[in-house]
Each structure stands twice: as structure tokens, then as C-alpha cells.
Amino acid sequence: MRAPYGLNILDNCLTCSVREEHLFCNLSVHAGQRLNEIKSTAVYPKGAMLFIEGQQPRGVFVLCAGKAKLSTSSREGKTIITKLSEAGDVLGLNAVVSNRPYEVTAEMMEPGQANFIPRESLLQFLREHGEVAVRVAEQLSRNYYTAYEEIRTLGLATSPSEKFAKLLLSWSSKNAQNDGSMQVKLTLTHEEIAEIIGTTRETVSRLFSEFKKRQLLQLKGSTLLIRNRPALEKIVQS
Amino acid sequence: MRAPYGLNILDNCLTCSVREEHLFCNLSVHAGQRLNEIKSTAVYPKGAMLFIEGQQPRGVFVLCAGKAKLSTSSREGKTIITKLSEAGDVLGLNAVVSNRPYEVTAEMMEPGQANFIPRESLLQFLREHGEVAVRVAEQLSRNYYTAYEEIRTLGLATSPSEKFAKLLLSWSSKNAQNDGSMQVKLTLTHEEIAEIIGTTRETVSRLFSEFKKRQLLQLKGSTLLIRNRPALEKIVQS
DNA sequence: AAGGGTCAGTGACCGCAATCACAACTAAAA
DNA sequence: TTTTAGTTGTGATTGCGGTCACTGACCCTT
Secondary structure, eight states, X not given: OOOGGGOOOOTTTTOOOTTOOOTTSSOOHHHHHHHHHHOEEEEEOTTOEEEOTTSOOOEEEEEEESOEEEEEEOTTSOEEEEEEEOTTOXXXXXXXXXXXXXXXXXXXXXXXXXXXXXXXXXXXXXXXXXXXXXXXXXXXXXXXXXHHHHHHHHHHOOSHHHHHHHHHHHHHHHTOOSSSOEEEEOOOOHHHHHHHHTSOHHHXXXXXXXXXHTTSEEEETTEEEEOOHHHHXXXXXX | OOOGGGOOOOTTTTOOOTTOOOTTSSOOHHHHHHHXXXXXXXXXXXXXXXXXXXXXXXXXEEEEESOEEEEEEOTTSOEXXXXXXXXXXXXXXXXXXXXXXXXXXXXXXXXXXXXEEEHHHHHHHHHHOHHHHHHHXXXXXXXXXXXXXXXXXXXXXXXXXHHHHHHHHHHHHHTOOSSSOEEEEOOOOHHHHHHHHTSOHHHXXXXXXXXXXXXXXXXXXXXXXXXXXXXXXXXHTO
């Protein structure tokens, strides 16, 4: 079966491999079946908005394929990206649980697929399955810690170079190689990186130049190669 | 009964007036009794640390009297205050629920009193009382929204004056008067205000001077009088 | 009254990053 | 191909706010 945007629709993208620890993984058979009944799958093009900051919460989205960025904007148009989400992540959970407007905008960064679970169905489901409700609480707590990390980055780091180094390290730790250096596929524009670390596009551009000159990183096409991790760590806490 | 620090010890400061909506308010009789058994009350002097960032979570503190400030610091000593807590607030909940280190330091800003509930007792209590567990989830969600507001302030507001104006407004909205102007008791030092809005003591001092000159506020002793709320709102979104 | 401590106000200096402006480059569309 | 839109590199300029330094006000202790 062939879907638009060159994606293969997955029959049931809630299915998880055994090792995964996502919110809806490893449920009881009964809970899994019920979940399948209340979810609906859809395919989204690049740029699609799953939901927008300020909207009343309709439900949660479980990302199956593709990446999404979560962001908030001020009235004057300044935007910060607070999180990059990947397959397995649950989006909009806080808003749904607390019945407040979505606090962020979720936009697909590439074509992808997501399961949608309407608010009322989910809440009913949680009432029926206490085991899952506990998982939700844990997920909320994890979200809180992520937010707190963000606060520390924005509030404690002084210079853009410090935040940039921190970002690079967070990327490289996810893709650690066995040898010293490590590489990441760079899918973000300078503009987007700027929105993550709270600076301007030009500054990001200059930071890349500077870090290249200082042998901290290297670019081969869109592949980012971290050359000197210890030096980056030193910049972070300088 | 007379306690040190000029405080009267409250027999049971978990008791709430009917209107209050705190975490442990309006519980069932049974739950309330159980809670009383596992809590212990203590009195703290100004400057006392209830817990420190990075410590393993021992339990939660329910503030009964006095104010506390929650803060995080970087290794180099820079500090940001993320929240000012008052009577009724529950401190350390996230760390206890998720069993991660306290993410903040909680310091008494004035002499006060708090109930301590050990981690294991609380978790057991929550398992026994599903009703309360739900309340906890809601509280966690509220904490998350507070954190998100902080992110917006730090990430989207550009100038210190913007953040300062935002802070003043958040104070004045809590103490709105029927006439146009509104007043607040100012208990924070310039240094502390600086740590809230992420700038330096000197800048805060200059902001006070500037805002006084522009007729936005006025100081009578330690009483802060907001003179021109609309103008402040304009600064926030400028 | 004298001393030490914290806190507040203000001037001088200066460095960093935002802003503006423009050119070079890439990649997909016509 | 040519066009067009989006992205990136870099120079010049400038202003804001951090840093340093010092003074004065206030409070508490001795």
C-alpha cells in the first residue's frame, strides 16, 4: 500500500519493539486492543501543524514516523523551538490531561505519520486502565524535567557559544561512536538552530565558522562531525 | 505555645479553609487522618534549606507558614530563582514522584513552618488513595505549565526591562485594587529580583530608577505602587 | 558612638551580539 | 536552461547591558 508523500503507511504504528519504553508500549493485551479502537492514523506532509499554541486540546498525537518540532512564539513573531520530537513521542499530553490550551505548536519537519487519540476517549481509557495512568504521570514528570533543563539552558548560560556547544553535545551524546569523534545528520537550518538556542541566524552562522576554525567540528555535506568533545564540554561550563 | 523565631506553631497546618484548592485540601476523612500520621512538622529559620538541588529526594514539604524561594545554580555560581512559594505550596513533588534528584534548591526567605512527608510514606499513601494520586498528576501538570511560562519569559523576552515589567505585572495581578493603581509589599532585594529575571543587580537598580522617572511605579518605604499598568503591558509586548 | 555588614544608587567603560545590508550558493520549479 | 525561493557567509555599525569601582544609606551589634 502506497501513501502520498512517498511514505508507507504502517498498519499499526503503536506496536513497539520489546526494548522500547514509550508511553503506550508493552501494555496488556486488553489495553492494547482498546487503544487500537480509539486511535486513528493519519499521514501528514512536511509543514503540517498537528496543533497550534493556544488551541483547545482536541487530543494527543503519537508520532509514528517523521520528526516534529515544538515551538512557542511571542506576538511580535519571535519563536523558540523547545523540543524536537521523534517517532514514539506523545505530543499534546499535558494540554489534554490538564484541559488547558496547547502550550506549544507542533509542526511536522518532514512527511510523517501519527496516531490521533481524542481527548475524551483517552481520559476514559486512562480511567479504565490505572496502569497506564501511572505511566502518564511519569511521562508528565519527564516532560517537566525537560522543561527545567530548558530553563537552565536559557537562564544560566550567558553566551550563544555556550548554548551552541551545549546543543552540539546533546546531539552527539545520542549518536556516540566507539572512536573519539561522533557524527550527526544535520537536518536543521541555521535559522532553526537559532530558534533553539535563542539567538539570531547570523550568530549561528558565525558560530559554525568559529567552531570549524577551532577544530571543534567539521561539516561533510549535511553530516556534522564533532571533533573535540572535551573542548566543547569546557565551553559549556566556562 | 511559643516557638522560636517568634512563630506560633500551628497544631495542624494541613488544615485548609474550605475555599482553598491546595493539593491536600478537602480530602476524605480517612485520607486526612492517614496523612496526619505520616507527616511531621518542623519550624525553620530564615535561610534554612529545605532541600538542595541534586540531592536524592527524601520527601515533600508542605509549606505552612513563611515564604520560600526555589532556585537553580550553575557551577560558576550564577543563580536563577524559578519560583517563590507560599503557604499551601507543596515542594519537591516532582523529584519524589519520579525519584530523581531535587531539580531545585528550596530556601526559606523568612522564618516558617512546614510539614514533611517522607518519600516512601507518600508513595504508599498515593497507592492507597487513588483520588489523591489524580490530584498529584494535576499538580504536576500545573508545575509544568509554570515551568513553560518561565521558558517563554526567558526565551522570548529580549530586554531586561521587558522581563521586569512582566514581573511587576505578575505581582500586581495578585493584589489588584479596585481603583486603577495597585500596591505590593516589596520583600525582595534587588539582587533577588535580578536572579528572577536573569540580569544583574545594577540593572535592576537602574530599572527602578527609570520606571520611577517614567511614572510607571512609585516606592513608599517597602511598598511598591504600580502607577500605570497599561504602560507596563505595552512594554511587555513591545 | 563606633564599627561591620548588607543593600542600593550611579558613573565610566567596553565587549558582544543584534541589526542591517548584500553577495554567493543551492535546489527545486517553470 | 532560466527562474525563483530559500539558505548561508560575512562585513560594518551600534547600542544595550555586563562589569568594575566607589559612595552613601541603613541596620544591627558591641
